[in-house]
Amino acid sequence: MRAVVQRVGNARVEVDGRITGAIGRGLVVLLGVHRDDTDKDLTWMVDKVHHLRIFDDDRSMMNRSLAEVGGGLLVVSQFTLQGDCRKGRRPSWNEAAPPAQAKLLYDRFLDLCRQRAIDVQAGVFQAMMEVTLTNSGPVTILLDSHKTF
Numbered sequence: 001m002r003a004v005v006q007r008v009g010n011a012r013v014e015v016d017g018r019i020t021g022a023i024g025r026g027l028v029v030l031l032g033v034h035r036d037d038t039d040k041d042l043t044w045m046v047d048k049v050h051h052l053r054i055f056d057d058d059r060s061m062m063n064r065s066l067a068e069v070g071g072g073l074l075v076v077s078q079f080t081l082q083g084d085c086r087k088g089r090r091p092s093w094n095e096a097a098p099p100a101q102a103k104l105l106y107d108r109f110l111d112l113c114r115q116r117a118i119d120v121q122a123g124v125f126q127a128m129m130e131v132t133l134t135n136s137g138p139v140t141i142l143l144d145s146h147k148t149f
Helices: 039-051 099-115
Strands: 002-015 018-023 026-032 062-064 072-077 119-122 130-144
Touching: 002 039, 002 072, 018 072, 018 119, 026 039, 026 130, 039 099, 039 130, 072 099, 099 119
Parallel strands: 026 072, 072 119
Antiparallel strands: 002 018, 002 026, 002 130
C-alpha cells in the first residue's frame, strides 16, 4: 500500500462538481492499493498515518500527530501510485490491485480511521475527482507498506 500524505490548511475533493469531502487543518492521503496488500499492510498504513508526527508543537518542531492536533483526514483513492515508470514512457499498472480488492481495502482503511475517532472525509472510489488543497509547509511524505522506499 502506498500513500502520499500532505499536511494541509484545508482541502476538498469534488466529483461532477459536487463536494464529496472537505476538511480544514489536517492531512490529505492519496492511497494506492498494491495487488499483494494484506491486512498487515492496511494496519501498518492506518497506524502510520494516525501517528505520523508532522504537525508543529509549541516550539515549531514537527512533533505532533494528527491524533494530537485533532485534524481532519481527507482520503482519495489513487491507483496511479502503483504505477511503475522504470521502463519505457508509459506506466505499467501491473502492481495495482484489481478494483474489487482495492475498493475493499480502501473502504476498510476509511473504517479503521473512523474507529480511531478521526474526522474522515473521502473521495469516490474509481471516480474522476478534482482535489483542491492548501499544502501547509509544504509538507509531503511518501509512505509504502512494502518499504520499497
